[in-house]
Amino acid sequence: MDKKTGENAVQDVEVRKGPWTMEEDLILINYIANHGEGVWNTLARSAGLKRTGKSCRLRWLNYLRPDVRRGNITPEEQMLIMELHARWGNRWSKIARHLPGRTDNEIKNYWRTRIQKQMKQAEAPYTTQNKYISHGVVRDHHHHHHDHHHVDAGAGASHSCGTSDGLAPETYSPMCLESASTGNPDAFQQPSSAAAAMSADSAEGFWSVEDLWSNE
DNA sequence: AAGCTTAGCAACCGCTGGTGT
DNA sequence: CACACCAGCGGTTGCTAAGCT
Numbered sequence: 001m002d003k004k005t006g007e008n009a010v011q012d013v014e015v016r017k018g019p020w021t022m023e024e025d026l027i028l029i030n031y032i033a034n035h036g037e038g039v040w041n042t043l044a045r046s047a048g049l050k051r052t053g054k055s056c057r058l059r060w061l062n063y064l065r066p067d068v069r070r071g072n073i074t075p076e077e078q079m080l081i082m083e084l085h086a087r088w089g090n091r092w093s094k095i096a097r098h099l100p101g102r103t104d105n106e107i108k109n110y111w112r113t114r115i116q117k118q119m120k121q122a123e124a125p126y127t128t129q130n131k132y133i134s135h136g137v138v139r140d141h142h143h144h145h146h147d148h149h150h151v152d153a154g155a156g157a158s159h160s161c162g163t164s165d166g167l168a169p170e171t172y173s174p175m176c177l178e179s180a181s182t183g184n185p186d187a188f189q190q191p192s193s194a195a196a197a198m199s200a201d202s203a204e205g206f207w208s209v210e211d212l213w214s215n216e
Numbered sequence: 217a218a219g220c221t222t223a224g225c226a227a228c229c230g231c232t233g234g235t236g237t
Numbered sequence: 238c239a240c241a242c243c244a245g246c247g248g249t250t251g252c253t254a255a256g257c258t
Contacts, residue, residue, distance in 0.1 A: 019226070019252085041243075057244075058227065093246060105226080108247075113224050 016050045062103045069101030
């Protein structure tokens with residue numbers, strides 16, 4: 001009767017779901033800063049987070065990662081997304097690899113909420129055949145060999161963390177410390193330049209809430 | 217001014233392929 | 238060889254904010 005796959009061990013650890021809190025973010029950030037990422041289930045447990053490894057991974061990759069870039073898709077990026085989507089269909093992660101700092105999730109959301117809508121309105125009444133819709137595109141069969149698990153970041157060295165935007169309201173975005181994205185984005189072991197952003201009491205590489213979210 | 221609808225986004229879910237035991 | 242575990246992908250949902258009537 002127990003199929004506890006380690007991740008779902010609902011025995012004594014109740015698993016949290018839903019939106020992440022600042023505290024949880026901090027725990028995750030600090031843990032990864034000190035121990036590195038990987039083996040997410042173990043990480044979740046060791047860090048003391050009552051989350052699944054999956055959830056931690058997602059949170060980190062899509063949101064907390066220093067080199068992640070959110071909001072304000074530029075027109076150039078939009079063009080690229082449309083182009084790549086026309087070529088590959090819904091291969092979001094593949095597309096994302098060509099947009100430094102962007103995640104598959106964000107591109108997917110962007111596509112669905114904006115581009116798809118735009119096209120629907122533009123393509124309009126007459127055309128019965130949407131030349132753009134992904135249905136017929138490269139849907140060979142369900143194969144996605146995830147080539148690598150790092151985006152080829154490092155190319156986009158100039159991520160200004162979305163602060164230089166005049167557009168989005170910008171939800172709370174913790175990682176607005178200029179990350180050393182030009183190194184190895186994966187490791188993040190020693191937040192060298194980020195360490196500069198830390199205030200005094202974070203001597204041993206522990207970031208406090210004030211360091212990340214300056215609540216005005 | 218209040219209620220209702222729509223848009224946007226963060227996060228979850230199920231599934232797949234790869235790898236180690 | 239079979240089984241178990243892990244990482245990753247893409248689809249989908251649920252919640253909140255914004256816009257509209």
